[in-house]
Amino acid sequence: MSDTNHTADLSGKSVAFAAREREGHTTVTDLLKSITRAIPGPLLGLILVCIVFSWLSPYFxxxxxxxxxFSQVSEIGIMxxxxxxxxxxxxxxxxxxxxxxxSLMVNAWLYRDFGVPFALSTLIGLGVGALVGFVNGVLSTYGRIQPFVATLAxxxxxxxxxxxxxxxxxxTGFPDWFTNLATLRVFGIPLEMIILVAVYLCVxxxxxxxxxxxxxxxxxxNEEVARLSGIDTRKVKVLVYVIAGLLAALAGLILGARLDSAHPTAGIADLLSVIAVVVIGGASLAxxxxxxxxTFIGLLIIGVLRNGMALLNVSPNLQPVVIGVAIILAVMLDRRSQH
Known part of the structure; x- marks a missing residue:
């Protein structure tokens, strides 16, 4: 009888111990899941990418x-x-x-061919960017043209x-004070990096x-609900496009100072990178x-991928493939963290 009771006690203790083990394991698993979900998908992707490149390259x-x-992605980030x-x-x-x-070409053209003071031509270049943004806003709001079509035009x-x-x-041949801005550092921090961070903080x-x-x-x-709530939706949308145009012109100035030249195709190839930065950052195209x-995290992901692959001597032809995969993974992580 005593042996039976002893066996029952051991059996009960074993079951209780196993239950506590399962409970502890579940608690740790749930804790890890909650921590993962608390970290935004893009930020988690950035951390993982940095860990990988830190392991693969001692210079990273x-x-x-x-x-x-930061210097390499400053103009893309501002756009x-x-x-x-x-x-x-x-x-x-x-x-x-x-x-x-x-905007950069008009700035340089006025300065070189018409002798316009560079400070004034710079303001005109910024104005050109804002004007194009205004046209985009008017066409897509008052003109009722799809933004894709209007901005494509x-x-x-x-x-x-x-x-x-x-x-x-x-x-080529910008003033020395302008090109020196590309190498200017404030407390060891490049000016273009300061401008980039300042733009993001202000916005x-x-x-x-x-x-x-x-x-x-x-x-x-919901634009219609916003309009019925008293928001002047057309005015706000036009203003947003003006801001986008102005920031693109500002990015042109940073690029021009760094290269000491203005190229008519500068920035055009960066369109996909700009859209990728926003999408990786978790923004919905809807x-x-x-x-x-x-968006800033998305920018860093693109910058880290480009920099890390360059350090590893990855072929430039393969880099877009890697960035494309990173875009998919970052979006998937973000979607998972929302569930």
Whole structure:
């Protein structure tokens, strides 16, 4: 009888121990899942990519290399900030790269061929970018043209103008003070990196703390409901396209200072990278979701991938393939973290 009781006690203890083990295992698993879900998909992807490249290359995880990454993607990042705003309201801007080219070419053309003071020609170049953005906004709102079609048309027109004003040739010989900006450092930090971060902070503040900025989410979610709520949707949308054009022109200035020249095709090849940055950052092409933090993380993912593959001597022909795979993985991680 005592043996039977003893066996029963051991059996009960074993079951209780196994239950505690299963409970502990479930708790740890759930904790890991909750932590993973708490980290945004793009940020998780960035961490994983950095870990991989840090293991593969001893030159990756250095301060100098990280500064290089920011410098290499500064103009793409500034264009992406404007493109993210456009996508947030449910639009699309295919002209950002062409706006960069035409604003920079007009700036250089006025300075070289007409003797316009460079400071003034720079302001005119920025104005050209804002004007193209205004045209995009008017065509897609008051003109009731699909943003894809409207910005495709302005992209073609801007590309043609950039080639026409200088017969397709580059313009060189900018003032020394301008080109020196590309190498200027403030407390060891490149000026273009400071400008990039400042743009994102300003846009993020506007999106999160200003009524018109918050209105972008309402318009992207449901434009008709936003209009019935008293938001002047047309005015806001035009303003967003103007901001996107102005930021593209600003990106052109950074690129021109770095290269000490203006090329009529500069920036045009960056369109896909700009859209990829926004999409990797978690923004929905349908509008209504996204933000500057996600876009900035998407920018870093693109920059780290390009830099890391260059350090590993990966063929430039294979780099777009790797970036394409990274886009898919980042989006999948983001979707998973939302469930």
């Amino acid at each position: 995880l250095t301060t100098r290399n990280f500064i290089n990454i 992406a900030a404007g493109a993210a705003l456009v996508i947030l309201i449910g639009g699309i801007d295919l002209s950002v790269g062409a706006v960069l080219a035409v 302005t992209m073609s027109a801007c590309s043609g103008i950039a080639l026409f004003v200088t017969n397709g040739g580059p313009v 993020a503040f506007w999106l999160n703390f200003r009524p018109m900025g918050r209105a972008l989410y309402a318009i992207g979610g 509008g209504g979701s996204g933000g500057m933090f996600g």
